[in-house]
Amino acid sequence: MRPKFESVMIMLAGVAIGAIAVQGLHAQGAKLKAYVISENEILDASAQAAYLPTARNLIAEAHGRALRTAGGRVVQIEGGAPPKSAALTEWDSVDDAVAFYKSKAWTDLAPQRDKAVKVVRRYAVEVEK
Known part of the structure; x- marks a missing residue:
């Protein structure tokens, strides 16, 4: 039971880090008005x-x-x-x-x-x- 919980937590952490990275890269390309x-x-x-x-x-x-x-x-x-x-x-x-x-x-x-x-x-x- 414990290994499944750890795997799910690692996967969720990876998704969160990926989402933050994508948002950061998107913001770098945006020009300011x-x-x-x-x-x-x-x-x-x-x-x-x-x-x-x-x-x-x-x-x-x-x-x-x-x-x-x-x-x-x-x-x-x-x-x-x-x-x-x-x-x-x-x-x-x-x-x-x-x-x-x-x-x-x-x-x-x-x-x-x-x-x-x-x-x-x-x-x-x-x-x-």
């Missing part, structure tokens, strides 16, 4: 109105999600002065975001963007699970 924050200064509101739909379409085609904050208020809570305008974009990973902002499609949009807004700063932030 990222948000890109663009701090902007609007140069020409009409140029921005023409530029935004094109920029948003390019972002969507690259599987990014523009959170449509370009016209929203930016309110200081702590620290230095806030930017005049901020845009947030959600990406599946920092790598996807960086690849998009270095892409030919985004680079080709630069002349139109430069008429509409001055990018003060743009950066990506990874979100922990």
